[in-house]
Amino acid sequence: MVPSLEMTSDMMIVFGFLIFVTILFVFEVVRVDMVGLLMMVLLPLSGVITGSQAISGLSSNAVVSIIAVIIIGDGLDKTGIMNIFARQIIKFAGKSEVRIMASIAGTAAFISSFMQNIGAAALFLPATNRICRQLNVPVSKILIPMGFCAVIGGCITLVGSSPLILLNDLMASWWSNNPSVVGDKTFEAFGLFSVTPIGIALVITAILYFIFFGKFILPEVTSRPGPVCLLNHDLECVYGEEIHNAYELNIPSGFQTKRLDELKIRPLYHSTVICICKHRKRDGRLKVYVPARSDIIEPGDTIGVISNGEHIKKLAQDMGWELCHELNKLNEIISPDNAGITEAIVRPRSELVGKTLHHVYFRKRYQVNPLALFKGDKVFYEDISETKIQTGDAFLLFGQWEKFHLLQQKKDFAFTEHIPGEIMHPEKAGFAIGSLVLALVLALGLNVQLSISLLAGAVSMILTRVLSIDEAYRGVDWMTVFLLAGLIPLGLAFEKTGAALYLSTSIANLMQGALTPLVLFLLIGFLTSFFTLVTSNVGATVLMIPLAMNMAVQCNADPRMAALLVAIAASNTFILPTHQVNALIMRPGGYKVIDYVRAGSGMTLLYIGVVMTIMYFFYGISG
Structure with a gap:
């Protein structure tokens, strides 16, 4: 029997705040970053934590890491490195939304296995946005799978997430403090790949989950295929009768070669050829030209044209050219992410x-x-x-x-309006990659604290002039920063007042008579999953590992397996945007809290089911 605790007034206040925050999230009374700001103000006013603790989230490891990794991601994007990555994904996945989702999610999970998941997600964010805009795929259909798999990928190795990094140390501490319980058993630490079977099974399950159920659980975003509309409302009012969309046409083999000005495309069809795409015979690659009037149009060319639906059909019919229903070869060139009017x-x-x-x-x-x-x-x-x-x-x-x-x-x-995009600096790509490598070497090779390692990479980006410091400031998503900075003190209050320990021990004592090893592990999985939603995953791990190991001993179960389950279940955080990765993708994906509830509820249950299944059959948790 775990000793019971008495409910205190501070615990009641914290539980009240938890209910209050949940209501604000679910009913979207205020914007999510405002919820974070409210917690930073109301928690110290209630007296459950101090003022310095209430604003400690602004300097937390998680928040500083997010700011730094966003800057690193912007630097990689500005040098064109993420464009190269996007091209490879498009080349492999084609225009299949499912293959794009699976490719991005799977790669994010792999990177997350040796890099903190927030870093993996932030680095993939610019490339994912580019791919979705180029292929006219709703980004909301991709970012949640990518984010969830980045979180899950941290379970593939013992260095992929903070809970797993802490696992052996917390187990060793418990082992040394409970000699009467462990007897003469020698402590055995988990190895780097001890969790790999569970992590791989979780990633595969997550990808299959979104493949089969994505259309039901991911938010619907109105997106229509077809020509890319390039005019905003104001310009359409002035110029829109003749100019509306970008089209792609293929020149057939029977066409007689002519100069562009001989075709009289502008006077006859009120259309403008904006690019000519030719295959280079030497290496088969495409070469794209901004056309001059003396340039020739010949068989095998692909041309981009700005026109409207009526004129482009007449042009294609009169010339005998093939009008494509959507952009193919010119997708990246005419993508609103790269070009426009x-x-x-x-x-x-x-x-x-x-x-x-x-x-x-x-x-x-x-x-x-x-x-x-x-x-x-x-x-x-x-x-x-x-x-x-x-x-x-x-x-x-x-x-x-x-x-x-x-x-x-x-x-x-x-x-007359702000010009999107920016001047790319591919000549700075080496510095950008070097800054990323610096951050990884410090974090993985020299065991420097993650936030400091990433901050070093971000500062390196600025010092090498990949980004100016003003560009770095502008790139940070401050909504995400204040959301997390405000939720961290709520988790701190949950732990400091004893509310988390009270809840866990009360549930454990309530089920004491029915605790078989299998039921115990299910209880540990669900408790840890709950605590990781309302506190930090590190806080949930520190709280639950000693408790779970004690309960396992009482049920004649393996305390090592109980601790391992806690460290893995601490990444089961999908229902609310409280995890750093979920918060990071919230605004770029246009998500609401209900979207996380809809997609995350099934993922949470599947997560526990897969972990329990693998641990039952391969790790021997049955007792």
Whole structure:
């Protein structure tokens, strides 16, 4: 029998806060980061923790790690490394949503087996966003599976998650403090791969769970396949009759080679060829050009065209070209993540005033495509390259966002809206990879605290000028930071007041008479899973391992297996966005708390079921 505890007023206050937070989460009374801020204010006012403890979450290992790893991820993304990764995923998975999900989730789980799961998830976030935008796949269908598998991947090795890292130390401490219980039995520590069978089984189960049930449990996001719409509402009101979407056309073998200006595509069809994609005979790779009027269109080419539905069908029919129903070869090039349409107004002191676009070789010089000209109170689609440019003329331009940032530096145009994207720096890729390697070596090789290791990598990104410090600040998702920083003191209050110990011992004593080894392990699994939702996974582990080992001895079960179960069950945290990974993907995925409840409830039960099954048949927990 585990000694009973008495309920105190502080415990009652903490349980009240737990119910209060749950209501705020479920009914979404306020935004989730506001819940965190409320906890930082209300907990010290109630007296259950001190003011310094209430704000300690801001300097916690988890929060500092998230800030640092987001900066590292931004640096990798800015140098184009994540673009390369995204291309490989697309090449393997094609356009299958299921294969994309399985590829990303499986890779995240593998990386998470030797790197902290929050780091793995943060590094995959930019690439996942790029892949989803390029393939027109709702990111909400991918991020929860990726996040869940990143959490589960920490169970593949003994260094993949904080609870498993603590396991042997906590077991050794209990073993040395209970000599009368263990007798002459020698303590045996778990090895690096002792948990691997359980971790692999969990990852496979999670991926299969989302493959078969994803369409029912993941949030529906309106996303329609087909041409990519490139105009925002304001631009569509002015230019939208003729310019609306990007289309891909293939040039058949029977087409007679011609120069682009000979085809008269703009005057006849009010359409603009924005790129020509040719196969290089030497290596079979694609070479994409921003077309000039003298460029040739020949059989085997793929061209990108800005037009509307009526004009593009007529163009394809008259020319005998194949109109693709969706973007294939040009998917990455015309992806809204990489390129788009913006409006630019000619400045008074622009060197373009009095000249024509053709005269200054505009396309060749700036690598962007003029689509239309707004002059006076009229929109022109034809002969805009031969029209003399005047101050105040507005051009509608299509191009890569990076090219627009370079054009903006020329001071010839004033852009009417913020330009997405940024200038990529592939020449800095070596520094970015070096910064990541530095963080990994410090954390895994030299056993430096995770937050310090990741912070060293983030600082290295800034010192090597992969990112400026302002860009680093802008990249941090502060909603995630304050959500976690506010929930950490709630977990601290749960442990400090004894509320967690009271709840666990009360349940254990209630079931004392029915505790067979199998029932005991089920109870340990569910208790740990609950505590890891409302406290930190480390807190749940520290609390539950001594308790579980004591209960196992009383039931003639193996205390080592009880401790192992606690360390694994401490990663069973899917129902609420309280885990760092779940909080990280919440805003990028557009998730609500109910989405985690819907997807996480089944995953939680499956998690416990798989762990119990593997431990029963392969680890001998039956007694």
